[in-house]
Amino acid sequence: xxxxxxLLGALARAGFARLSEVGEALEExxxxxxxxxxxxxxxxxxxxxxxxxxxxxxxARRLQ
Numbered sequence: 001x002x003x004x005x006x007l008l009g010a011l012a013r014a015g016f017a018r019l020s021e022v023g024e025a026l027e028e029x030x031x032x033x034x035x036x037x038x039x040x041x042x043x044x045x046x047x048x049x050x051x052x053x054x055x056x057x058x059x060a061r062r063l064q
Contacts, residue, residue: 007037014045016054025058032061 007026008019016022030037044053 007041010038010041014041022054025054029054029058029061032058 007023011019011022011026026037026040029035029040033040035043040054040057044057
């Protein structure tokens with residue numbers, strides 16, 4: 001299985017919608033933060049709104 005398919009599956013299991021959009025944001029957040037995408041998904045999984053959390057984290061990281 002390709003890495004992208006694995007990531008999309010993890011995002012779906014974590015309750016994300018609009019997987020391709022969130023996947024792109026997650027890839028950018030990983031590149032900016034140095035965290036792996038898997039670690040970010042794990043951290044966001046427990047968030048009340050995972051989709052909002054990834055976008056908020058990415059916006060904050062872009063400002064730095």
